Amino acid sequence: MTCAVPRERVHAWVDGELSVEAALEAESHARDCAECAAAYRSAVALREALRGAGLVAAPPESLEARLRARLGREDVPARRGIPAWAAVAAALVLGAALGALVAPLRETIRSRSLDETLVEAHARALSTGPLTEVASSDQHTVKPWFAGKLDFSPKVKDLAAEGFPLTGGRVDRLGGRPAAALAYRRSKHVIDLFVWVAPSPSRAVLTSRVRGLDVVRWTEDDLAYAAVSDLNESELLAFADLVRR
């Protein structure tokens, strides 16, 4: 005899992750269902055993001091980007301006937010990671890795000979849509090359600068490409040319 309640549900109950109604329902069900009641009791027994066994690993006493010493040698983090009040002020001004201006500006604003999205995705990959889910300098390893993860196949080129070695790739999201992100290096700089399905083809190569980072965008074969980096603009354009070639 098997109870139809999925085992995950019992664990969510043990973990206090059910709504009040669902928890009450689970409780009344477990009064009649020996299986669920037993599963509940063993999960609780396991939790109590794990928590009572002193399994939390404490850092060595010296770790904090060693870490502080290393942080002391670091450059103090400089805040990049725009302070919040300035962003609010800019939004207000922009809102007022939009009342007066029309269509031509709209295109600029839309691409502005795309550039912002690209820069944020790049910054997120650098800070919390992962920058690469598949770490390889081999284009024949990186390109097939995307198969089955995306409904398109990005162009993957190793440009090591030209001074931009490929370091790997990951699947990222841009405004809720999946995108391929390829990571390249130029000495100590990281270049992210985002590739996604282009909503509309455009021949032009567009450049912009957001929060001190350069963005170079273009489309090719129904795919949109964007290179993002803290590299200087001319080197990033050179990189874009190599990718497009």
Add this chain to the structure above:
Amino acid sequence: MFPFPDPRGNKIVAPAVSTKRRPRLREPGREAEFERLVLPLLPSAYNLARWLTRNDHDADDVVQEAFLRAYRFFPSFRGTDARAWVLTIVRNACWTFLRASRAREVVAGFDETDEPADAAASAEEDLVRRADGARLARALDELPAEFREVVVLRELEELSYREIAEVAGIPVGTVMSRLARGRRRLQAALARPAAAGVRP
């Protein structure tokens, strides 16, 4: 000496225009915030790293690297949950380390479908309750890393499913199923006769 000045004792001197573009722009409030929000998370970070790397020395290294990274990128942290943010960095640093030393362990042995069947629950419950610390530690150590991380985050760090999903970069549904399966494996391992728990 750690460079963070006492925020209250620090007078903000209007910066000269020429300092504007220097990389060492000092922002005492931000540094004090790092000290207040991030450094106290060192024990949580170490615990996660120790269970993921299964080695004191590696955990020490990984945590230092992760905190240096957190320090560098703290200016871009705008969320409210510093704990999830730091644990995400630590967790990803651990996985990078584990993948680099793949020969030693990791993904091998991880099979989403290989589940022990339910045993006689009440007998098992007794065995779980009777297991000592060393036995529990070994069972947890032997769990594949994908299960181990959700169990550690839930049972030892007491994170919610949503927080675990954020830290481990997986959907909440996957958190649920890994947790259920991880616990199932632990229970089965603890219910095995003691000698069988020791791997050759």
